[in-house]
Amino acid sequence: MRTSYGFHFNEPIPERLCVLESVGWGEAVDAGYGQDGLRRAGSGHLFQYTLAGEGAITVAGQTYRVPKHHGFFATIPSDHRYYYPPDGRKPWEFVWIRAKGGPMSDHWRHFIRVFGHVAAFRPDSEPVRLLWSLYREAGAQGLRDKYRMSLRLTEWLLAFERMAEGRDAGDRPLPDSLRRAKLFMESRVGDTVTLDDVAAAAGMSKHHFCKVYKAHTGVTPIHHLRKIRVEEAARLLRNTGLSVEEVSRQTGFDNVSYFGKVFRQFVGTTPSEYRKGQSNRYDGRQLQIVD
Structure with missing residues (x-):
């Protein structure tokens, strides 16, 4: 497993603000990689987006594949486990963002209702572009102010909200x-x-x-x-x-x-x-x- 952290926030989190806990890039190459949502430390809301290869996530006993250009939504702690599947053929390369505080829980419940636990997102879609922007800004030490951080996270959340509102018109499954x-x-x-x-x-x-x-x-x-x-x-x-x-x-x-x-x-x-x-x-x- 290789990782590159753009940011890891370990200060006290104000209750009313959305705060970025971590954002980073990773690559899993064998079945030893996995995270159990009931056993890992901390709390918050995770979005992980596949760049190459394929991962898997099991939520309340239901297993979903997470192929290229798909992302999953997970809450920590909760009954889920994501991992590199035993039949994986290529490294699972991904970026993730984990945040908490403020209205994150309401947003996450809404996203899972609309998109499901796993959904396809184009690499040039607004949420994915903003994720990379957050990753770059955090890596350049540009998110040390918690109020600017909350503003940028809110912008990212609203990009998902905008997409959720127009999902029926713009995200039809292919024949x-x-x-x-x-x-x-x-x-x-x-x-x-x-x-x-x-x-x-x-x-x-x-x-x-x-x-x-x-x-x-x-x-x-x-x-x-x-x-x-x-x-x-x-x-x-x-x-x-x-x-x-x-x-x-x-x-x-x-x-x-x-x-x-x-x-x-x-x-x-x-x-x-x-x-x-x-x-x-x-x-x-x-x-x-x-x-």
Whole structure:
């Protein structure tokens, strides 16, 4: 288990304020990682968001998977346990935020009613962007004033509230055909995949598939395939010593020059520049992939 704390607050917490207890990045690599919500120390409310791989959480006997771009809500203490699943194939990489005080309990109950214990959140959604902003600001020692901290946390909570209010309009589940196509693309990141292959996974003609996919997701299938390849490439650049050429090969790009061009379009830097920048975990750039 590797962790990088952007912040850990250990001062007395005023009752009427929302106060950040901790925020950080972590990576679990084996089944030894887990937290029991009835046994761990302290109290508060936890949101943990998956960047890569997959975790799991059991709440009152019900188990939920927490795949990439999903987050879970948990209250400490409560009857829950989150962990790296025994059948995990990739490291579970995540960011978390834990806070308490003020109206946090009411917000958390509302979020769980609306979203469920586990929900999908786009990496460019307002709550996730604000989470990274809090992580960076805390890491730069910018949240030492408890009133500014409460203001920033309230802004983050209201981002979830705004999303909850419009959930029915903006967060419809994908039809099974498109979900199959997305799973097919995500499982074939390192392979040669054509648009015909993806459309076949959805059971549609190529022309109809492209039209329906963009109508539901706002992007083309090819854009999505490039994006998940770049995300996997970014993970490999962060967490392995593979050469840029090998990362290019393992993420399905025809040649390293084309890989560099696409990577820069999504991330804003070259693969080599991105790898150098990861020596500072507080910059949060692992999520700065334009959709």
